[in-house]
Amino acid sequence: MSGYSKVGQSAVYEAGDQRNLKNSEVPGRPRYEEGMEKSHIPNDSKDQRSIANRLGNEERKLNRKEQDDPETSASKKDPTLPAKLHGNEPSKGAKVDADLQAEEEEYLRRKGK
DSSP states (O other), rough: OOGSSSSHHHHHHOOOOOOOOOOTTTTOOOOOOTOOOOOOOOOOOOOOHHHHHHHHHHHHHHHOOOOOOOHHHHHHOOOTTTHTTTTOOOOHHHHHHHHHHHHHHHHHHTTTO
């Protein structure tokens, strides 16, 4: 049948270009990763976890310390510091936050705490 085609040369169609792979050679999709991060809602009322498992989860949350990157920890100390580290002028909001933080620290010092 391919010899009757008016498009292209007959050699193009008779080379056996369409090859079927064996099932063992077919590239498969990656398996779904079970238990992905944050895929479980701990407070789900329809969850079948025991009370002990829920308590254990809450204790792990309380004992876990979140590791902040250096920029986040710097912004907690001085709101204008991240912008200065990047060579930019701090935003108006960061300046206001720094002023408020300074006023609160002065107030607490005067109060004696």
